[in-house]
Amino acid sequence: MTHALKKWWLALATAMMLIMGYQPALAEDMADTKMPSLYDRLGGLMPISVVVSDFLDAVVPDPMLNDNPAIDAARKRVPTPYLKYHVTAQVCQVTGGPCQYQGRGMKEAHAHLNITVAEWDQMVTLFKGVLAKHNVPEQETRELLAIIDSTKADIVAPAMN
Numbered sequence: 001m002t003h004a005l006k007k008w009w010l011a012l013a014t015a016m017m018l019i020m021g022y023q024p025a026l027a028e029d030m031a032d033t034k035m036p037s038l039y040d041r042l043g044g045l046m047p048i049s050v051v052v053s054d055f056l057d058a059v060v061p062d063p064m065l066n067d068n069p070a071i072d073a074a075r076k077r078v079p080t081p082y083l084k085y086h087v088t089a090q091v092c093q094v095t096g097g098p099c100q101y102q103g104r105g106m107k108e109a110h111a112h113l114n115i116t117v118a119e120w121d122q123m124v125t126l127f128k129g130v131l132a133k134h135n136v137p138e139q140e141t142r143e144l145l146a147i148i149d150s151t152k153a154d155i156v157a158p159a160m161n
Contacts, residue, residue: 037096038143042136045092045099052088055130056080064122070113094147106154114157124148 042048059065060080066072092099103109127148131141 038140039092039095039097041140042095045088045097047134048091048095048097049084049088051130051134051136052091053084054133055127056084056087058126058130059123062122062126065119068114068116068119071115071119074113095144106151110155111157115155117156117159120152120156 039048042051057080060075060083066075086101086103089099090101090103093101124145128141128145131144136144
């Protein structure tokens with residue numbers, strides 16, 4: 001082997017060892033990389049506001065939900081744009097965005113509405129439909145549904161015996 005060829009093989013072997021030696025370090029760096037927030041994965045405030053708007057456009061006129069007299073009265077009393085603003089801020093905040101929700105807590109905001117499990121399920125069905133319409137990925141859909149599910153106890157009225 002010529003001297004130049006030996007140097008080339010030595011350089012190649014050294015490069016391979018360096019690459020192989022750095023693989024665990026690269027894997028560790030990648031593991032330490034923080035996953036983007038749900039807010040970021042959803043695309044930020046603009047897409048969140050569009051989905052919230054479409055969701056409330058489906059929920060507000062829903063006949064099954066409005067069969068509940070308390071929900072129907074609330075829909076007539078609270079302007080939809082105001083509701084869209086608050087729900088958008090809330091979703092922005094709970095998904096890790098910069099917004100600060102300034103409204104009432106879920107229990108306080110919904111206690112007088114006497115929401116049933118069936119009405120809750122209808123709302124979730126409508127929400128899933130809007131997420132599907134906007135092609136929200138499966139992982140993000142699961143995370144959003146988990147967030148919503150975490151509020152169920154504060155929104156659904158206790159069952160009457």
